[in-house]
Amino acid sequence: MHYQRWRYHGSVHGSANTKKSEALAFLRDVAMKVEADVCLIWPYAHNKDRPVVTIDGKSIYVRVAVCEAVHGPSPSARQTPDSVCKNPKCVSKRHLFWKQIHTGGSMTKVDGSDRRQIRKLSKTKTQTEIAEWFGLDHSTVSRILNGKRR
Ligand SMILES: [Zn+2]
Numbered sequence: 001m002h003y004q005r006w007r008y009h010g011s012v013h014g015s016a017n018t019k020k021s022e023a024l025a026f027l028r029d030v031a032m033k034v035e036a037d038v039c040l041i042w043p044y045a046h047n048k049d050r051p052v053v054t055i056d057g058k059s060i061y062v063r064v065a066v067c068e069a070v071h072g073p074s075p076s077a078r079q080t081p082d083s084v085c086k087n088p089k090c091v092s093k094r095h096l097f098w099k100q101i102h103t104g105g106s107m108t109k110v111d112g113s114d115r116r117q118i119r120k121l122s123k124t125k126t127q128t129e130i131a132e133w134f135g136l137d138h139s140t141v142s143r144i145l146n147g148k149r150r
Contacts, residue, residue, distance in 0.1 A: 100135035
């Protein structure tokens with residue numbers, strides 16, 4: 001095994017297939033396992049600055065895969081992986097979290113499935129955390145949790 005080759009060197013030499021399996025190994029054995037507070041910059045393929053890896057012929061976003069492994073599936077279809085360090089190439093599991101996509105529309109619109117998610121999340125998360133995740137006011141979250149509908 002060539003563990004040392006997965007350390008990030010900027011560029012990795014080898015055939016396309018070697019690169020693919022190395023990228024996959026990096027994802028499974030480094031990105032999803034290393035507990036470090038430093039940034040882990042994805043040294044393989046990117047699509048518009050976003051780290052990608054090919055699994056079973058399908059191209060997937062590395063940050064999505066890491067987020068799902070660390071935090072579980074996205075709490076809503078409107079979540080996207082973001083990192084506390086704001087580096088789009090960082091795949092450090094300690095840095096990644098699900099973030100609400102701000103579509104520019106009204107952020108106070110909360111549909112039925114969001115309400116269910118918020119109630120579910122309230123068992124394990126604080127109202128402040130939930131408000132941040134969904135891009136909502138704290139008062140909106142507490143109104144939902146108190147069962148008041150509008
Ligand atoms: Zn980072």
